[in-house]
Amino acid sequence: MKISRIFIFMILMVFVLSSFVxxxxxxxxxxSVPTEIMTDIKDSFEKEHPNIKLNVFRSGTGTLQAKISTxxxxxxxxxxIVWLADFAYYESLKKQGLLKKFTPNEADKLLPGxxxxxxxxxxxxxxxxxxxxxxxxxxxxxxxxxxxxxxEDKWYNQCVMANPxxxxxxxxxxxxxxxxxxxxxxxxxxxxDVDVVKGNSTVANKIASGEYKTGIVLDYMIRGMKAxxxxxxxxxxxxxxIAIPSPIGIMKNTxxxxxxxxxxxxxxxxxxxxxxxxxxSFIPVRGDVxxxxxxxxxxxxxxxxxxxxxxxxxxNLDEIKNKxxxxxxx
Amino acid sequence: MNFEKKTKWLVLGGAxxxxxxxxxxPLLLIILKSFIFEGELSLQHYINAFVSKxxxxxxxxxxxxxxxxxxxxxxxxxxxxWLVVRTDxxxxxxxxxxxxxxxxxxxxVGAIAWSxxxxxxxxxxxxxxxxxxxxxxxxxxxxxMFGLIWVMTLYFFPFVFIITSGALERMDPxxxxxxxxxxxxxxxxxxxxxLPLMAPSIMGGALLAxxxxxxxxxxxxxxxxxxxxxxLTTMIYSHIYSGGFDGIKRSLSLSSVLMITSISALLFNYxxxxxxxxxxxxxxxxxxxxxxxxxxxxxxxxxxIFVVAITVLAPSISIFIxxxxxxxxxDFSLQNLxxxxxxxxxxxxxLTQKAMKNSFFxxxxxxxxxxxxxxFIAYIIVNYDNxxxxxxxxxxxxxxxxxxxxxxxxxxxxxSGNYVLNLYNxxxxxxxxxxxxxxxxxxxxxxxxxxxIHHSLIDASRISGANWLTTLKNIIIPLxxxxxxxxxxxxxxxxxxxxTMSILxxxxxxxxxxxxxxxxxxxxxFQISAALASLLLIVxxxxxxxxxxxxxxxxxx
Numbered sequence: 001m002k003i004s005r006i007f008i009f010m011i012l013m014v015f016v017l018s019s020f021v022x023x024x025x026x027x028x029x030x031x032s033v034p035t036e037i038m039t040d041i042k043d044s045f046e047k048e049h050p051n052i053k054l055n056v057f058r059s060g061t062g063t064l065q066a067k068i069s070t071x072x073x074x075x076x077x078x079x080x081i082v083w084l085a086d087f088a089y090y091e092s093l094k095k096q097g098l099l100k101k102f103t104p105n106e107a108d109k110l111l112p113g114x115x116x117x118x119x120x121x122x123x124x125x126x127x128x129x130x131x132x133x134x135x136x137x138x139x140x141x142x143x144x145x146x147x148x149x150x151x152e153d154k155w156y157n158q159c160v161m162a163n164p165x166x167x168x169x170x171x172x173x174x175x176x177x178x179x180x181x182x183x184x185x186x187x188x189x190x191x192x193d194v195d196v197v198k199g200n201s202t203v204a205n206k207i208a209s210g211e212y213k214t215g216i217v218l219d220y221m222i223r224g225m226k227a228x229x230x231x232x233x234x235x236x237x238x239x240x241x242i243a244i245p246s247p248i249g250i251m252k253n254t255x256x257x258x259x260x261x262x263x264x265x266x267x268x269x270x271x272x273x274x275x276x277x278x279x280x281s282f283i284p285v286r287g288d289v290x291x292x293x294x295x296x297x298x299x300x301x302x303x304x305x306x307x308x309x310x311x312x313x314x315x316n317l318d319e320i321k322n323k324x325x326x327x328x329x330x
Numbered sequence: 331m332n333f334e335k336k337t338k339w340l341v342l343g344g345a346x347x348x349x350x351x352x353x354x355x356p357l358l359l360i361i362l363k364s365f366i367f368e369g370e371l372s373l374q375h376y377i378n379a380f381v382s383k384x385x386x387x388x389x390x391x392x393x394x395x396x397x398x399x400x401x402x403x404x405x406x407x408x409x410x411x412w413l414v415v416r417t418d419x420x421x422x423x424x425x426x427x428x429x430x431x432x433x434x435x436x437x438x439v440g441a442i443a444w445s446x447x448x449x450x451x452x453x454x455x456x457x458x459x460x461x462x463x464x465x466x467x468x469x470x471x472x473x474x475m476f477g478l479i480w481v482m483t484l485y486f487f488p489f490v491f492i493i494t495s496g497a498l499e500r501m502d503p504x505x506x507x508x509x510x511x512x513x514x515x516x517x518x519x520x521x522x523x524x525l526p527l528m529a530p531s532i533m534g535g536a537l538l539a540x541x542x543x544x545x546x547x548x549x550x551x552x553x554x555x556x557x558x559x560x561x562l563t564t565m566i567y568s569h570i571y572s573g574g575f576d577g578i579k580r581s582l583s584l585s586s587v588l589m590i591t592s593i594s595a596l597l598f599n600y601x602x603x604x605x606x607x608x609x610x611x612x613x614x615x616x617x618x619x620x621x622x623x624x625x626x627x628x629x630x631x632x633x634x635i636f637v638v639a640i641t642v643l644a645p646s647i648s649i650f651i652x653x654x655x656x657x658x659x660x661d662f663s664l665q666n667l668x669x670x671x672x673x674x675x676x677x678x679x680x681l682t683q684k685a686m687k688n689s690f691f692x693x694x695x696x697x698x699x700x701x702x703x704x705x706f707i708a709y710i711i712v713n714y715d716n717x718x719x720x721x722x723x724x725x726x727x728x729x730x731x732x733x734x735x736x737x738x739x740x741x742x743x744x745x746s747g748n749y750v751l752n753l754y755n756x757x758x759x760x761x762x763x764x765x766x767x768x769x770x771x772x773x774x775x776x777x778x779x780x781x782x783i784h785h786s787l788i789d790a791s792r793i794s795g796a797n798w799l800t801t802l803k804n805i806i807i808p809l810x811x812x813x814x815x816x817x818x819x820x821x822x823x824x825x826x827x828x829x830t831m832s833i834l835x836x837x838x839x840x841x842x843x844x845x846x847x848x849x850x851x852x853x854x855x856f857q858i859s860a861a862l863a864s865l866l867l868i869v870x871x872x873x874x875x876x877x878x879x880x881x882x883x884x885x886x887x
Binding site: 010011013014028030035039055056057058059062063065066067068069070071073074075076078079165166195197198199201202203204205206208209210211212230321325329330 | 383384387449451452556558560568570571572573574575576577578657658679680681694695698699742746747748752754755837838839849852853854855856
């Protein structure tokens with residue numbers, strides 16, 4: 001008798017445990033916002049909307065794009081909201097008919113250039129590719145001033161950047177730089193032995209720890225680490241930062257669209273943007289929210305940013321990834 | 331057919347069907363699909379795979395890593411085996427246990443430890459060496475082909491060690507004694523008698539090490555990829571991670587190539603070596619003479635301690651210390667040490683909490699399901715000696731002998747909605763993959779216990795009027811219970827730490843411990859991934875020792 005009791009107990013355990021794993025009524029967001037920041041955002045959003053639970057799936061934009069494409073192909077889309085760091089990608093999502101049209105409450109408060117003209121997606125944050133250096137190892141006067149400087153001898157094997165196969169911001173930056181400087185730019189970086197790591201937070205960590213002296217990375221991460229006392233400093237390159245609006249889109253087939261719109265409303269609201277500034281050191285996408293200490297506001301930012309041809313990036317995504325891979329990764 | 335017969339056929343038939351469905355079908359599918367290009371039978375996938383320079387380089391790297399690891403594992407594993415079995419090395423029984431520990435350490439945890447120690451930029455050991463006069467730069471670079479082979483050897487040499495030490499124990503000592511009596515010296519006896527006798531066992535261990543090293547994902551991903559060193563498993567991972575569904579299609583032919591490589595190695599073992607293996611080892615247990623080390627005793631003892639320090643201590647310490655650091659890159663002064671990372675991982679961080687919950691659930695469920703299913707398959711194999719049961723036995727062994735990466739790709743192909751069931755992104759796809767991969771453990775342990783039940787017991791039960799189910803419940807299951815429990819743990823432990831398949835199958839709700847450690851490490855949160863890895867290491871080691879203790883040393887991973 002004992003055996004069959006153990007047997008039944010084991011089967012029951014499987015079901016009991018499974019009930020722990022299956023989540024409650026929630027909305028699932030696919031995002032590339034770094035986990036610690038996203039956890040803070042999630043907490044403050046759930047405090048504001050106690051009836052909604054946010055299930056965060058955080059990974060690199062490239063990984064999430066691959067995941068979404070597999071899910072679409074297998075008819076098993078899990079995401080309700082996507083908040084990724086590749087502006088161009090949303091055009092292709094829209095063309096595939098995967099996005100839902102919606103109007104956030106305060107859409108008009110958004111600065112121009114941060115929303116889709118057809119109303120399918122709205123930038124919840126703007127992130128910027130810049131240069132960072134370790135200020136224990138490099139003096140301000142000796143730090144790189146422009147993108148071109150990174151191929152100088154003194155940065156040989158001392159510079160690091162993120163992998164565009166994984167990071168959406170990196171693919172946008174590669175696209176922007178290539179349309180301005182051509183692929184020769186990356187050939188020179190390879191000759192200068194620039195290393196490629198997975199994501200931008202890896203880049204930031206490796207510069208702060210002194211593994212590399214300098215690198216190409218996102219502005220808000222460096223602002224955040226600097227505020228926590230890491231020996232890291234950011235530099236806006238003379239030939240232009242690369243500003244990447246990171247839009248929020250709602251999937252067309254979601255069954256919880258009102259909760260999703262609540263989330264978009266929250267992020268785009270004054271309070272939401274203030275949270276983003278406070279928790280993530282992001283540049284706000286609204287004119288009526290103060291940027292983080294010492295940082296430019298979005299209008300000033302766009303003035304010093306490099307021209308970025310989003311259409312070129314959208315249409316040549318695979319080619320850019322491949323070509324970059326051939327030069328830098330293999 | 332009466333009711334009893336019906337239930338028997340229903341249960342056994344159901345188990346067979348389930349096995350064919352979750353193991354046979356996906357593997358058949360992956361092979362078939364790799365020969366179909368745009369709806370037609372063709373070799374185009376293979377041609378595409380071998381036109382791409384990246385893939386060719388990855389294939390050649392895979393072979394180099396495999397062969398390099400095998401050679402070093404043989405040297406290390408067989409000499410250590412000789413040392414603990416055939417010499418009078420002090421404390422050799424303790425060493426025998428210690429040398430097996432690397433086998434229990436999850437390879438990706440080893441990879442993390444060794445990148446912390448030997449990273450060319452700020453590896454602890456590299457920094458330490460620079461304190462010596464005259465050395466101003468890092469000497470070791472783990473992110474290289476040599477580094478890859480080094481780390482793999484440290485974690486895969488136990489394959490050779492375990493098999494060789496077992497064979498050395500069972501070896502017929504009279505052959506050696508005759509040689510000694512004829513005047514041969516120790517060295518000559520080893521070269522002309524011991525080594526040739528051991529060669530088939532060493533070869534068997536070597537092939538296991540080869541197959542394990544080409545199938546491994548964690549080590550090349552964490553150590554090779556930063557240096558642009560790709561192998562087949564990491565190529566498949568990159569395809570799937572950056573190419574979406576097209577990437578899965580592109581990875582098909584690479585998966586087949588990987589599968590064919592490891593199957594050829596095993597077939598080689600089966601057909602070539604099986605013939606040579608048996609004549610030379612005595613059936614009876616005889617105590618072979620111990621070689622007296624004399625003046626070499628101390629040097630060899632120090633060497634043995636050194637091996638333990640390198641394989642077990644140094645990596646564990648480096649991970650553990652890192653897990654106590656406040657921030658990455660700070661120095662090891664007392665005020666920089668903290669337990670915050672553990673508190674964060676256990677109580678605050680959503681991802682790691684979810685990962686632990688999921689991994690325990692996946693390991694528990696797959697061990698339970700695999701044991702139940704595997705026991706019925708074992709029952710068929712033991713009780714029906716025909717071609718079909720032989721076929722079932724082979725089917726159940728395949729998933730463990732081929733790389734986990736291939737099993738995962740096969741699962742995605744089969745269970746993502748094209749064939750009735752859509753398990754993609756759910757926890758079921760992970761459990762099904764775990765069950766498929768580890769079912770051979772369950773079949774093996776259960777069938778060896780079943781074989782020990784004498785038929786008279788079953789006959790007695792039947793004569794007393796018990797039906798099949800009652801006999802199963804009252805006679806068979808109680809008798810094989812120890813085997814069932816051991817088998818359950820043998821599946822629970824490796825699935826708890828699984829990475830290779832999980833990394834390709836996880837979704838928004840199904841993160842596992844292995845995946846969380848890997849992702850945190852790749853994102854540069856070294857202290858946090860080290861904290862989670864330390865916890866995993868502690869659980870796995872304690873679990874293993876418990877199993878060894880419970881089974882009185884007979885089992886354990």
